[in-house]
Amino acid sequence: MADKDKRKDMPGASETGHTYENRQEIYYNDNVGGRAVFVDAKEQYDPDEPYNEQVYLPEKDRDKEPILQVNGLGIDFGGLTAVDNFNLTLGRTEIGGLIGPNGAGKTTIFNMLTKVYEPTRGEIIFNGKSTKGMSTVDINKAGMARTFQNIRLFDKLTVEENIKVALHHTTDYGLIDGMLHTPKYKHEEFRIRKEAMKYLKIFGMTKTAEYRAGSLPYGAQRRLEIMRALATKPKLLLLDEPAAGMNPSETSELMETIREIRDRFQIAIFLIEHDMNLVMNICEGIVVLNYGRVIAKGWPEDIQSNPKVIEAYLGKDRGKEKKTKKAKEEDIEAALAKGKLESAPSGKPDEGRKEAQ
Amino acid sequence: MADRILKSINTRGLKNAVRGSEYKKEALISYGILIGGYILLQLGAMTGLIGRNLQGQFVPICVYVSLAISLNLVVGISGELSLGHAGFMAVGAFTGAVVVRVLENGIGFAPLRLLIALLISAAVAALAGLIIGLPILGLRGDYLAIVTLAFGEIIKNFMNVIYFALDENGHLKFAFNHEIEGIDNSGRILTGPIGATGVTKIATFTYAAILTAFTLFVVLNIKNSKQGRAIMAIRDNRIAGESIGLNVKKYKLMAFVVSASLAGMAGCMFGQNFSTLAPVKFNFNTSVLILVFVVLGGIGNIWGGMIAAALLTILPEALRQFSDYRMLVYSIVLIAVMIATYNPTIKSRISTLWDKVNPFKNKDKDKGKKPKKTGKEAA
Numbered sequence: 009m010a011d012k013d014k015r016k017d018m019p020g021a022s023e024t025g026h027t028y029e030n031r032q033e034i035y036y037n038d039n040v041g042g043r044a045v046f047v048d049a050k051e052q053y054d055p056d057e058p059y060n061e062q063v064y065l066p067e068k069d070r071d072k073e074p075i076l077q078v079n080g081l082g083i084d085f086g087g088l089t090a091v092d093n094f095n096l097t098l099g100r101t102e103i104g105g106l107i108g109p110n111g112a113g114k115t116t117i118f119n120m121l122t123k124v125y126e127p128t129r130g131e132i133i134f135n136g137k138s139t140k141g142m143s144t145v146d147i148n149k150a151g152m153a154r155t156f157q158n159i160r161l162f163d164k165l166t167v168e169e170n171i172k173v174a175l176h177h178t179t180d181y182g183l184i185d186g187m188l189h190t191p192k193y194k195h196e197e198f199r200i201r202k203e204a205m206k207y208l209k210i211f212g213m214t215k216t217a218e219y220r221a222g223s224l225p226y227g228a229q230r231r232l233e234i235m236r237a238l239a240t241k242p243k244l245l246l247l248d249e250p251a252a253g254m255n256p257s258e259t260s261e262l263m264e265t266i267r268e269i270r271d272r273f274q275i276a277i278f279l280i281e282h283d284m285n286l287v288m289n290i291c292e293g294i295v296v297l298n299y300g301r302v303i304a305k306g307w308p309e310d311i312q313s314n315p316k317v318i319e320a321y322l323g324k325d326r327g328k329e330k331k332t333k334k335a336k337e338e339d340i341e342a343a344l345a346k347g348k349l350e351s352a353p354s355g356k357p358d359e360g361r362k363e364a365q
Numbered sequence: 366m367a368d369r370i371l372k373s374i375n376t377r378g379l380k381n382a383v384r385g386s387e388y389k390k391e392a393l394i395s396y397g398i399l400i401g402g403y404i405l406l407q408l409g410a411m412t413g414l415i416g417r418n419l420q421g422q423f424v425p426i427c428v429y430v431s432l433a434i435s436l437n438l439v440v441g442i443s444g445e446l447s448l449g450h451a452g453f454m455a456v457g458a459f460t461g462a463v464v465v466r467v468l469e470n471g472i473g474f475a476p477l478r479l480l481i482a483l484l485i486s487a488a489v490a491a492l493a494g495l496i497i498g499l500p501i502l503g504l505r506g507d508y509l510a511i512v513t514l515a516f517g518e519i520i521k522n523f524m525n526v527i528y529f530a531l532d533e534n535g536h537l538k539f540a541f542n543h544e545i546e547g548i549d550n551s552g553r554i555l556t557g558p559i560g561a562t563g564v565t566k567i568a569t570f571t572y573a574a575i576l577t578a579f580t581l582f583v584v585l586n587i588k589n590s591k592q593g594r595a596i597m598a599i600r601d602n603r604i605a606g607e608s609i610g611l612n613v614k615k616y617k618l619m620a621f622v623v624s625a626s627l628a629g630m631a632g633c634m635f636g637q638n639f640s641t642l643a644p645v646k647f648n649f650n651t652s653v654l655i656l657v658f659v660v661l662g663g664i665g666n667i668w669g670g671m672i673a674a675a676l677l678t679i680l681p682e683a684l685r686q687f688s689d690y691r692m693l694v695y696s697i698v699l700i701a702v703m704i705a706t707y708n709p710t711i712k713s714r715i716s717t718l719w720d721k722v723n724p725f726k727n728k729d730k731d732k733g734k735k736p737k738k739t740g741k742e743a744a
Contacts, residue, residue, distance in 0.1 A: 162601035
C-alpha cells in the first residue's frame, strides 16, 4: 500500500479493508450507486440486535419538549418490510440528518412523516400530538413542511406566485372576493405580495420574482422549494437531498443557508443527504439507516468512526451472495483470529485486487 | 453571507429563464378583443356590411366565446379534461326558459327578467356541477374525461323527459316522463324532447356581450387570486400542492363548479335567442365543439380561445357557398389551423416572420427569450 494513498482513507478503513487501494471493488459494491431497491428489513438484520438507543438532543433543546418523536415506526409494502422499528427524537431547533445507502428507506420515512404513506406500525408524535389519521394537508397545517428529492415546483407559476401559494392559508379572503376583486382582496394581495418579497429577499432571489419557476437554474429551483416550504410557517422542515446535483461551492452556500434558516426562524430541520461533507458539518444528530433499519445514531464524530456505518456505505463482501448479519460477524471474528484484517477482511479480495491492477 | 448568496444567485443562469404569465397584459388583450369585436360587429350590422344570416349569429358567437372562456377554467387553469360542458349549458338554457316564462306576467321589464333568469340558471347549473363533480373529481385524466362525457349525455337525456307548463291560472306545473294533461300549446314551456317552445327571444347582442364580459371578468379575476393560484398549483404538481396544505379536491371542485355555473349563464342567454330549442342541441358534439375552441386557442390561453370560438362560429356561415362540402372544408380548415398552431417548426417560422414585420419590437426584451412564447406555451 503506497503512502500517498493512505491519506484518503476514511477513519477505520484499515480495519475493514476499505482503503483507497481497494476503491474499485468498493465502488462496484451492491450497496453503492444504482437504483433504489428495497430489501426486506427483517431478512437483513436481526430485530433484536441493539444499537445505541440513547436520545441525542443538542444542549439548547434539552429543556424543551422535542418537536418530533417517532416510536417503532415501520411500513410494509405487500410482504416486504421497507422500514422497521425506526425511532427518533428531534429537538425544537435541532438540525438532524438521516443518511444511508440508496434504497435504505430514507425517503420512505419522510413520506411516512408527511403521511404520503400511512405507517403500518408505530407512532409519530409531532409537536406533542399524535399524527394518527391525519392527511398530508393536515400535517402541513400542523406545522411540518418538506421538499422533494426530485424537485416539485409549480413550474408554470412565477417564483413569486409559488411563494404566494404557500401563503394560501394566511391569505384571508373568500371566493367571491377573489372573483370580483373587492377591496378586501386588494388589501390582502398587497400584504402577501410584501410577505412573498420578504422571503425572496432572505434568499436573494428578488430579481427572479417574475420568472417562471420551471425555467430557473437548478440551484435556484432547490432554493425556491425550500423557500416555499418555509412560507407555510413550519415548525419542522424536512429536506430531501437538498444538495443533490449541486457543485461544491453551491453546497457550501446551501450549508450556510440551512444554518441561517434555523437561526432566523428558530425551527427544527431534518434532512436526508448523501453529501457527507454537508451532513457532518451542519447536522447536530445523525441517524444512519440501512435496509430499512437504524444501524447507528449519534453525533457526527461517532458516526464517522462507526464500523457499521462504514460497512453499510462501503460494503464488505462484494459480488458474493448476501450473508446474514451474524454470518458477517463470524467472518470478521475469524479474520481477526488469523490476523489478516489489514489486507483483506472477508470474501475473495485477491481476485478483486487483480482486476483493479 | 446572505449578500454573497444574493449576488451569486442573481447572476447565475437567468439568461435562459422565461418570464411568467403577465395578467395585466392578458387582461388587456382579452378585453381589447371583446370590445373591439363588439364595436366591429355593431358597425358592420349598422352599415349593412354584415348580412342577416350572420347577424343572427351574433348572440351565439358571444355565447360560445363565453363558453370557451368558462371551459378554459377547467381545461386550462385546472388542467382536467371535461367533455360535458354542453350539459351545463343545457341546464342553464332550460332553467332560464322556465324562469323567464314564469316572470313574464310579474315583471314587464325584459332585461330585469333576463338578469334574474341568468342568476337562477347560474345557481342551478352550479348545483348540477356540484352534484356531478363531487363523486368524480377523485378521478384523473382520461377517466375524468370519459365520466364527464357520460354525465353530459345524462343531463341531455334528463332534459328529454322534463315537462313544464303554465296552466290557465298562471300556476307552474311539472311532470316527469309524461305529458301534462289539459294544457294548450301556448302554456307549454318545456315539452320533453321538443324542448323549450314559445320563447319570446329577449336576448340581444349587447346583453350577450355584457355576459361575455362578465364571464371574462370572473375567470381572469379567479386566475389572479388565491383560489386561482391554488388551482394552478395543483395542476402543476398535485403532490407538492398537498405538501403545502392545499386541499386538492376542494379546488378541483371549485374550478368545476364555477365553470359549470358560468356555462349555465351562457346557456340561459343562448336559450333566450331561439323561439324553440330542443335538448338534442346540447349533445356530445357541442361539448366537443367547445373543447375545440379551447384547444385551438391554446389550452390555458383565454384570449386565444375567444378568437377561436368567434371564428369557428362564423366559419360555417361564411362557408355557405360550398353548400354540401361545407363541413368538409370546415374540417380541413380546422386541421390546418391545428397543425399551424401546434407544429413547432411552423410555429417558429411564423414567429420569425412576425418578428420581421412587428413594428413594436422591443429589442432588449426579446434577447433572452423566444418571441411570442408566453401565450401558446401553456399548451
